[in-house]
Amino acid sequence: MKTVTGIIFFLFLAFAGKAYACTCFTPDLEDAFRQADAVFTGFVVRGEILRSKEPPRSEEGSPYIGKRFHFEVYATFKGKIGKQVELTTGMGMGDCHYRFELGRSYLVFAYGTGTRLTGATCSRTGPLDRSSSIQESREAQEDYNELLKLQKKP
Numbered sequence: 001m002k003t004v005t006g007i008i009f010f011l012f013l014a015f016a017g018k019a020y021a022c023t024c025f026t027p028d029l030e031d032a033f034r035q036a037d038a039v040f041t042g043f044v045v046r047g048e049i050l051r052s053k054e055p056p057r058s059e060e061g062s063p064y065i066g067k068r069f070h071f072e073v074y075a076t077f078k079g080k081i082g083k084q085v086e087l088t089t090g091m092g093m094g095d096c097h098y099r100f101e102l103g104r105s106y107l108v109f110a111y112g113t114g115t116r117l118t119g120a121t122c123s124r125t126g127p128l129d130r131s132s133s134i135q136e137s138r139e140a141q142e143d144y145n146e147l148l149k150l151q152k153k154p
Contacts, residue, residue, distance in 0.1 A: 029143050032124040036109040038079030038117055041128060041144065042071035043105045050088065066090050069100045071108070077147045080114050087117045098125055105129050107140045107147075 026032075033039055050066045068088045073081060087110055089098050098119045100106065109123035119125055126140025 026122060026124060029124060029146055032109050033078065033147070035111075036078060036123065037112055038081050038085075038110040038114070039077040039108065039147070040071075040073050040079070040081060040085070040110070041075045041105065041107050042073045042085065044069050044100050044102050045072050046070040047100065047102055067100075071106075074105070077151060079110070081117070082114070085117060086115070087119050089119050098123075101127075107144045 027035065047067060047069045050068055066088050067090070068086055071085050071087060073083050073085055087100075087108065089100070100119075105128040106125060107128055108119055108125050110117040110119050110125075112118050124140070124143055126143070127137050128140055128144060129137065
């Protein structure tokens with residue numbers, strides 16, 4: 001029986017497809033702020049899936065390359081961004097995307113320039129409103145409160 005189980009396990013490994021995973025370390029607030037190009041709070045007003053202009057080269061490829069979210073910006077802590085900003089993230093297949101949801105407010109740590117921002121899970125980005133993850137919401141709220149304090153210091 002052990003031999004049969006071993007053979008089956010080996011066959012699963014031998015014929016397994018590619019595996020993708022996002023592995024990262026979330027920095028502390030000070031490092032996250034320093035590393036980000038823009039830090040802001042905003043409300044997601046629209047989202048869309050981005051498609052590749054070229055068809056996939058293989059059956060494993062996907063025609064989708066990411067997602068774009070449109071934010072109404074409430075407050076800016078870092079960076080030169082307007083009252084509305086677009087932010088792109090991945091699709092979630094090992095690319096460390098962030099799962100933004102329409103109609104929710106977030107504290108966002110973004111990278112790039114004012115019109116070409118990207119966001120990822122491996123930052124301190126998080127929801128500012130009640131969410132399914134109370135812990136995640138509480139951490140973002142604590143970060144937001146700390147940023148407010150730092151902003152008021154001379």
